Amino acid sequence: MINLINISKNYGENQAVGSINLTIESGETTVLIGPSGCGKSTILRAIIGLISPDAGEINIDGDKLNTTNVTSLRRKMGYVIQEGGLFPNLSALENVSLMASYLGWDKERIDKRIDQLCNLTKYPIDALSRYPIQISGGQRQRLSLMRALMLDPDILLLDEPLGALDPLIRSELQEDLKEIFSTLGKTVVMVTHDIGEAAFFGDKIILIKDGQIVQEGTIYDLAKTPAHPFVTKFINAQRNHLDVIGDL
Numbered sequence: 001m002i003n004l005i006n007i008s009k010n011y012g013e014n015q016a017v018g019s020i021n022l023t024i025e026s027g028e029t030t031v032l033i034g035p036s037g038c039g040k041s042t043i044l045r046a047i048i049g050l051i052s053p054d055a056g057e058i059n060i061d062g063d064k065l066n067t068t069n070v071t072s073l074r075r076k077m078g079y080v081i082q083e084g085g086l087f088p089n090l091s092a093l094e095n096v097s098l099m100a101s102y103l104g105w106d107k108e109r110i111d112k113r114i115d116q117l118c119n120l121t122k123y124p125i126d127a128l129s130r131y132p133i134q135i136s137g138g139q140r141q142r143l144s145l146m147r148a149l150m151l152d153p154d155i156l157l158l159d160e161p162l163g164a165l166d167p168l169i170r171s172e173l174q175e176d177l178k179e180i181f182s183t184l185g186k187t188v189v190m191v192t193h194d195i196g197e198a199a200f201f202g203d204k205i206i207l208i209k210d211g212q213i214v215q216e217g218t219i220y221d222l223a224k225t226p227a228h229p230f231v232t233k234f235i236n237a238q239r240n241h242l243d244v245i246g247d248l
């Protein structure tokens with residue numbers, strides 16, 4: 001579904017991503033994980049065409065991403081940016097329906113879709129008229145997800161969608177998200193810091209360090225056959241986050 005071929009991105013002297021090759025399979029959840037600053041968000045931004053790599057190419061569904069087709073390819077993807085990225089001056093309803101209105105959907109179609117999405121994400125319908133500052137952190141995350149799903153994209157790119165939530169709400173949202181992914185059969189690329197979350201969601205986990213892929217595979221592959229001492233170090237640093245550790 002998505003292919004990254006030799007993708008590099010530098011900011012001045014600093015290499016954010018260095019010659020990455022990555023295949024994201026259709027209908028699977030691929031998790032990007034690694035220390036802060038290792039290039040996870042940069043990879044998502046490159047896939048959705050918000051930044052253009054210095055070298056390499058990206059193929060989405062067989063089409064090579066370029067300046068001409070970036071707008072149409074972007075509509076195949078729903079994106080939840082790190083920190084949610086909701087517009088503070090728009091209501092919840094306006095945030096979710098912005099793109100659909102822009103594309104000329106009529107009110108009936110928009111209302112119907114929003115009703116479906118409230119059910120799916122368990123966002124309270126009576127909170128649709130509120131502004132982002134007037135809803136809870138968990139509701140903001142649900143709203144960001146609704147906005148990403150509004151146009152029913154095949155691909156979901158989620159940058160730490162459960163960022164700063166308390167553990168109880170986080171685990172509730174994890175369960176809900178997983179159910180949504182499997183119900184909808186989407187191709188999902190999710191960024192997280194948390195190895196437990198990566199194990200919970202990831203059909204495939206990509207561990208990144210300093211802009212390079214250190215290892216890709218299942219959580220079992222990473223735990224049992226680490227490609228580098230860093231893999232073990234990274235997993236062990238978060239052992240208490242990993243419920244499945246007993247099975248490893």
Ligand SMILES: Nc1ncnc2c1ncn2[C@@H]1O[C@H](COP(=O)(O)OP(=O)(O)OP(=O)(O)O)[C@@H](O)[C@H]1O
Pocket residue numbers: 011014015016034035036037038039040041042043082
């Ligand atoms: N617009 C920019 N200008 C200069 N440097 C940047 C820019 N965006 C990112 N970087 C740098 O590129 C590197 C990778 O950043 P990126 O945001 O991809 O990291 P990340 O893995 O998402 O980190 P985090 O887990 O903290 O969100 C970092 O060193 C960052 O400071």
Ligand SMILES: [Mg+2]
Pocket residue numbers: 040041042082159
């Ligand atoms: Mg990031």
